[in-house]
Amino acid sequence: GQQVMQIPQYQHVQEGEDFTTYCNSSTTLSNIQWYKQRPGGHPVFLIQLVKSGEVKKQKRLTFQFGEAKKNSSLHITATQTTDVGTYFCARGSNYKLTFGKGTLLTVNP
């Protein structure tokens, strides 16, 4: 299948540090979605990127879509303990999503 690779698998930061997770594909992505899953919870939609080079911000979160539409990133500025969880990217193809394995973020207060 058309997979998306996410790195890193795990990231532990001190509160206040920045965090970035990357999502890469060997083929062009029509769109990419990002989800957050808190420990013990369910995935919650964060954002969708569609256009080449697109950058979107949600408060401390910045999402980017690469110019070639083969990669994407999620950057969190000044992490807080409420940011803990697993962040997934998912490639969209019509009505289906293929999820990456996610990046687990832990934050030390």
Place this chain on the structure above:
Amino acid sequence: NAGVTQTPKFRILKIGQSMTLQCAQDMNHNYMYWYRQDPGMGLKLIYYSVGAGITDKGEVPNGYNVSRSTTEDFPLRLELAAPSQTSVYFCASSYSGTSNHNEQFFGPGTRLTVL
């Protein structure tokens, strides 16, 4: 709106037993999905449906069956439970299949253990 609901929250099955995981949504979404999530492995699509009466296989359909008799409900059936089906199961729905409107809404999940 309750969103996407799933029952039960937890279940322990013996090998060879059968069960149905229930999923319902009250958002009038056309598209519904079943995923399984194993530790460190992301979400794998089991089955999906684009509307009542229409279902199709996802990435990992073996050992499962689904039906979609109404827009609201999308049950997942395990006929002969195996330890490999121990997982967390998530149901999700979305409004449209177009690339601009396919945000998926997830239910709270069912944690299934097969012993």
